[in-house]
Amino acid sequence: MTARLILAATPIGNHQDASMRLRELLETSPVIAAEDTRRLRDLATRLNITVTGRIVSYHEHNETSKADQLLDNIENGHDVLVVTDAGMPLVSDPGYRIVERAIERDITVTAVPGPSAVLTALALAGLPTDRFTFEGFLPRKPSDRRKTLAALATEPRTMVFFEATHRVDDSLADLAQAFGSQRRAALCRELTKTYEEVVRASLSDLAAQAAEGRFKGEIVLVVAGAEPTPGVSxxxxxxxxxxxxxxxxxxxxxxxxxxxxxxxxxxxxxxxxxx
Known part of the structure; x- marks a missing residue:
């Protein structure tokens, strides 16, 4: 079989969510490009498997420079497995540059599906899922964040955002300001982990709780889309x-x-x- 670039989803919290295919690939892949080599080894330990291939550090700061080096392995007949700290590569994680270069070099790219914080949060939020948009992390700078949210205020689809613990209070306050205080939303934290929690409330309610330091851990925000506004004055x-x-x-x-x-x-x- 022709060597391939393989993108594999890793657990987002509970290591038991690792698929059998992921376990097998971690044990047998000749080259593994990992966002954090220590976390990869920790995952292997928790899965009670032995990584036999060469592990290469591959993260946002070196993904462009290392992409072609990794793809050279494939042209020499060796599969390259790409994994990130949690979830699917490319989804707010490294991977795009190597996929882009692989396609340019006519190298086969395939994926091993698995855990996704985006889809898990959508399933739990209790908001419409027939159409949705993933917006990733909001800008850190307040003015840029508010500009982004102002442009999304009339978006009719359900929106999914990632947010850091230390910024979630400011982001929720800005969301309530831009989208309206009563817009429905869900804050999902620590998905699949011991202290998993989903809080479904209005943006103003979530903002008030966040201001009190209520939410810790890894956070996904799911926000209802704007209601149709026919006949805008x-x-x-x-x-x-x-x-x-x-x-x-x-x-x-x-x-x-x-x-x-x-x-x-x-x-x-x-x-x-x-x-």
């Missing part, structure tokens, strides 16, 4: 554009974005913003 459109402008969007660009969303004249919205 000019005043509503101007308010929406002003929110974008206050978040850092140029006035003309804010007017254009809202005009595209609502069908209301860009000129009328712009005039309302500057008057």
């Amino acid at each position: 000019l005043d509503d459109a101007i308010t929406r554009a002003r929110l974008l402008a206050d978040a850092g969007e140029r006035t003309k660009d804010a007017a254009a974005l809202v005009a595209a969303e609502t069908g209301i004249s860009k000129r009328e919205i712009y005039q309302g913003l500057i008057s």
